[in-house]
Amino acid sequence: MRIAIFSDVHSNLEALEAVLRAYDRERIDKIICLGDTVGYGADPQACSERVRSIASVTIVGNHDAAVAGRMDYSYYYEAARNALDMHQSLLTEENLKWLRTLPYEHREQGLAFCHGSPVNLEEFEYIFALDQARQLLPVFDDLARVTFIGHSHLCKAFAIGPTEVHEVVATHFQIRENYKYIISVGSVGQPRDYDPRASYTIFDTDEMTFEFKRQEYDIEKAASKIFDTDLERNFGNRLFLGV
Helix, strand or coil: CEEEEECCCCCCHHHHHHHHHHHHCCCCCEEEECCCCCCCCCCHHHHHHHHHHHCCEECCCHHHHHHCCCCCCCCCCHHHHHHHHHHHHHCCHHHHHHHHHCCCEEEECCEEEECCCCCCHHHCCCCCCHHHHHCCHHHHHHCCCEEEECCCCCEEEEEECCCCEEECCCCEEECCCCCEEEEEECCCCCCCCCCCCEEEEEEECCCCEEEEEEECCCHHHHHHHHHCCCCCCHHHHHHHHCC
16 A cells, blocks of 8 residues: 655645645555644645545644644744634634544554654654654654654654664665654645755555655745735745745
């Protein structure tokens, strides 16, 4: 089975549609979204509808949880809070109800899917550096064979042994025996690795191979939509830079 895995759409409809068109060119059996469908961008309603229609599994992200009233976001910086407030007002009750019912984690076939760290799921902790990955060594036995996460907007992978952790630098690699993996799949709608192209990934459960992929999209259109609202202009500016 080939699983399409993506995360952090962040209301960027142009990036989402470009990624879905890219998946149409692949042999895909299942689609899984790792959360943060809303937040930051100009199209929370359209993106929610689209993800609901195509994803077999969708995980709740921190922005989703905030908009759905599942967490306190008063400590977020003002521009992010304003975006969440706006998105809550734009979403239909049906989509708000959907966000309220999304799981924090999904497991199947030795795989785990969550938004942030698989430890303390509701805390949405980051894993994008070796030191953060090493914090999982005490729970090695509890980890899935492969755990897919989002949240950091970075494309990162870590191979975790019983006593050691290595960063995987390849963009296409096979899962090795005796290791467990944490794979951060990057962001569809707001990449932060200085590559403005939308990030998406594919995992093959038969071959046990994983691949990072990137897709160009109409950044100018997505940014212009943000500029035409009361959203923070930097949410649009950063799309051009991938930061």
